[in-house]
Amino acid sequence: MAGIVVVFDFDKTIIDVDSDNWVVDGLGATEEFERLLPTMPWNTLMDTMMGELHARGKSLADVAGVLRSAPLDPRVVAAIKACYGLGCDLRILSDANRFFIDTILDHHGLTDYFSEINTNPSAVDAATGRLRIAPYHDFHAGPHGCGLGICPPNMCKGQVLDRIRASAGAAGKRVIYLGDGRGDYCPSLRLGRDDFMMPRRGFPVWELICEDPSLLQAEVHPWADGAEMEETLLRLVGRVLLEERNLPPLDCKLESLPAVAVQDGMPMTLRIKN
Template sequence: MVDGKNGIVVVFDFDKTIIDVDSDNWVVDALGATHDFDRLLSTMPWNTAIDAIMGELHARGTTLRDVADVLCTVPLDPHIVAAIKACHALGCDLRILSDANRFFIDAVLDHHGLGGYFSDVTTNPSHVDADGRLRIAPHHDFHAAPHGCCLDTCPPNMCKGQALDRVLASSGAAGGKKQRFIYLGDGHGDYCPSLRLGREDMVMPRKGFPVWDLICEDPALLQAEVHPWSNGAEMEETLLRLVARVEEE
């Protein structure tokens, strides 16, 4: 059961939303594996390629600590940190729904002291094997069966719309009020969950990014209110304004 004290659930994408870069590319570029990653991408899906490049880096002697150290240098806008802390203090239930992976997300959040602010992180799972090599698996095992979403904006390893449906289905009343959802994202994969939100909910697409372009193609397809943002300062102002508005209703 979702348990936001003020009845508001805020769901964040991670890459280019909480952080201002793509965490996969940040790690690959910083560890000097860009060319090899591009080679892998020519033959396999993104999520599979990230797992494979972690294997190649491990074989070269790159340690788990090396990967974590690179993630600690990921830029995080102080306005976004402030927005997360303010929403949490107001009683919002904060969640992450991301096509990154658990190791990368945890490393960044823990470095900035933000891990305890989120009640749930839905992403591609990761673990360290017996050899100390980071393994990254798909959220949805598409090798066994497709996730079945009809939108071509969802990658094979994750339909965020289906993941959000599970959160919506588990939501109930908080303090006698129906749960209200605010969804923030930037990429193609954030379009599907935006379509799943209801009339009482709000979506915050990052302006000028793929999800914004998709929404603009036919805004009438969305039931939720649309509130775009461009940078950390705009995200903080918009998000806190929407939370305050819902609290007053």
Template sequence: MAGIVVVFDFDKTIIECDSDNWVVDELGATDLFNQLLPTMPWNSLMDRMMKELHSQGKTIEDIVEVLKRTPIHPRVVPAIKAAHALGCDLKIVSDANLFFIETILKHLGLEEFFSEINTNPSYVDEQGRLRISPHHDFIKCSHGCSLCPPNMCKGVVIEERIQTSLSSEGKKKLIYLGDGSGDYCPSLKLKEGDFVMPRKNFPLFDLICKDPLLIKADIHEWTDGEELEHILLNLINTIAMEENAQFISAADCKLQTMSAHEALPQALPVRQ
């Protein structure tokens, strides 16, 4: 199973909501957020919202308590733990931010199950304010992808980071789970033999349905955490059985070759 890498989006995939909206709404800043939304990129807006919330007296502890209440389907945590127990390498590629993701994973007891989190950096500054930065510094240069927001192209992460590591480590299969339009670009980067799991009736699923032939990976849609668990673990077990069958077939071939050599008549000694 060491050959399988499972890549999860975070918002509306691992958790049941958008973590940015959840924090803004729960801390009573929805109106301001909506007012500022047309004026700046989403990622920059979230950094601005953290400044506004801080100025209103909201603390990091307040944000943490809100994040601990983030809704999640009860079967998602067991699914992640089972995939890890089966030997899969689990990663996250998300347009949320590191503080939100790590806080939620720690609360759920899941932080140790992921080998890598690719997302927008964040930190708490000297004033106790959460700062959120773009994954890609679009002020200096563009990532060049018209499908993705300026701060992050998940396709670049899949292609340049994860698929490159797959090749160097000899890993073979990639399973990608997502829901949003930002998950479409990385889905296009998947190869034959990979799998994409779009959440049904969400933007990624709708985009794939417009022209499924553009996707090289096998497509397996899901609707909720229960289906996520069932389909993901079935895929992992199916891949494992195929790999075992190939291993057994190769071993049988080797044994047959050895038997054939043993059946050859002994060479006669050459008279001197």
């Protein structure tokens, strides 16, 4: 196994849309969603919307059908599979919810590539058959305690990242973090000098980083789309693998290599999922 943990946000990072909005819009509840949005936290709103959709006769199968149509760039799929094949430990850290993420990953055959999914829990109410969405941090019992002022009440991704880094499987490994939203800024501040932050260019986390890049210890490598994500991520993985083996750089600059060259240059056996 490589000494690399790759942590992906999900919405607008793995998939190219926000899964919550995708479901609400796809099932015709946008107007009700926008009416309620100013009145409650987002996580609570999504649980409320699942109840509203259920009341309108929309089944869990209807929700799943919309999720399976969410756009996922094939270059992102290729990047996930290549990182897994190179021995990286892949994890998801998302403010979506478990049912949405599991449905999409399963549809694209990606579930087994990830060792852990950290997100808001969800469950089907046995009495009604409707989906319930709960907060990752139970903010009704008390605040999660992050003092940054950006994290939503239901999830401080920085605290979750700290737990991931301290876990048995990730301790001592270098982290590559990919994200797009405001909630991804807190974990970016907790990365170390040997880690890498990959913010999506032009999105909220990128704008926050640009306000004062000196606040981050990790190297920052932005990306704009699936193709650039794949190239950048595999370049960084290739760089770490070379450094782990104390190998000299390749003849040409690693930064300029296409993704396939980075893979072909790795002195290790690829893991292939059947």
